[in-house]
Amino acid sequence: MTYIISIILLILSALFSGLTLGLLSLDKTELERKIKLGDKNAAKIYEVRKNGSILLVTLLVGNVLVNAVLSVFLGSIMSGFWAVAISTFLIVLFGEILPQAFFARHALKYGPKFVPIVQVVMWFVYPIAYPISWVLERTVGKETETVWDREELAEIIKDHEESDLSELDSDEQKIILGALEYSDKKAGEVMTYRDDCFLISSETVLTESVLKHIKDEGYTRVPVFEDRKRNIIGVLYTKDLITLRQTVPVSEVYRPNAILKTTTDETLDDLLNTFIREKIHMAYVLSSQNEFVGLITLEDIVEEIIKTEIEDETDEA
Ligand code: ATP
Numbered sequence: 001m002t003y004i005i006s007i008i009l010l011i012l013s014a015l016f017s018g019l020t021l022g023l024l025s026l027d028k029t030e031l032e033r034k035i036k037l038g039d040k041n042a043a044k045i046y047e048v049r050k051n052g053s054i055l056l057v058t059l060l061v062g063n064v065l066v067n068a069v070l071s072v073f074l075g076s077i078m079s080g081f082w083a084v085a086i087s088t089f090l091i092v093l094f095g096e097i098l099p100q101a102f103f104a105r106h107a108l109k110y111g112p113k114f115v116p117i118v119q120v121v122m123w124f125v126y127p128i129a130y131p132i133s134w135v136l137e138r139t140v141g142k143e144t145e146t147v148w149d150r151e152e153l154a155e156i157i158k159d160h161e162e163s164d165l166s167e168l169d170s171d172e173q174k175i176i177l178g179a180l181e182y183s184d185k186k187a188g189e190v191m192t193y194r195d196d197c198f199l200i201s202s203e204t205v206l207t208e209s210v211l212k213h214i215k216d217e218g219y220t221r222v223p224v225f226e227d228r229k230r231n232i233i234g235v236l237y238t239k240d241l242i243t244l245r246q247t248v249p250v251s252e253v254y255r256p257n258a259i260l261k262t263t264t265d266e267t268l269d270d271l272l273n274t275f276i277r278e279k280i281h282m283a284y285v286l287s288s289q290n291e292f293v294g295l296i297t298l299e300d301i302v303e304e305i306i307k308t309e310i311e312d313e314t315d316e317a
Helices: 002-024 028-036 040-049 052-077 080-139 150-162 170-182 208-217 268-278 298-306
Strands: 221-225 232-237 260-263 282-286 292-297
Touching: 002 040, 002 052, 002 080, 028 040, 040 052, 040 080, 052 080, 150 170, 170 298, 221 282, 260 268, 268 282, 268 298, 292 298
Parallel strands: 260 282
Antiparallel strands: 221 232, 282 292
């Protein structure tokens, strides 16, 4: 009988101690996310985990109570020294280390089985647990939501990239990282530099050789400038040249204002929103001195997001 009572007390001690570490180490926000994804174990644990302070007080009161009873009980059946030595050994090994190591790894899987026991204990301990948790929340504060910033999210994705257990394939990881990082980038970092840009003067006459040159360049949009190169006034769409029947100057066929204006330090997410809102997919980029320094298109931004160079049918390898 003595052994049975000791073992029952030890099991209870193990349970309280293991659950304290296991359940409280499960982040509330993470549990909420798992519940949204249909995780039933998370939903069961959340029933007791949602009020962290009450749960903490309940499990600690339960643990301390059981450990005290166990020591006193052993003290009543053996000499003081042995009672202290044996209860310390049993409590540390079987009541603390083993259950904590177990629940630290398997709280989500096995925790739900013990939720009903925790709820019963909670009910008994509530008159003590409530005032203590009330004081706790007012002194050390309420539990805060876990929110990761962009850099931390990127690190989490990178860790997944290195883990064999990850379900994400490398393309998904690349795109997620690109999406997290692109908004920090500026137009000046991804634009096509001025010297590589193909522009055309509004006064240029679209002779056969000019048309051939435009065709050879291969771009769909050719920004049109007036006077000096930096004064861009619109875009010549190469598809508009298909219906051309006479030799006319660019000024007669270009589309005014079909190009946006941006600066080198505009962020790519702002620019992407502008492209979508204005339904125009090219912008010319101005430096802080208001000089034309390059061109940027929707494709340049998409390439940053998917972290891959997109080449189309007309691009030379
Ligand atoms: P689309 O794919 O819509 O037919 P495109 O292939 O001519 O157009 P984009 O796909 O928008 O051009 O852009 C591809 C790359 O070419 C981007 O890096 C962009 O900056 C660059 N680019 C586009 N037009 C010009 C141009 N007129 N001069 C120089 N670079 C350009």
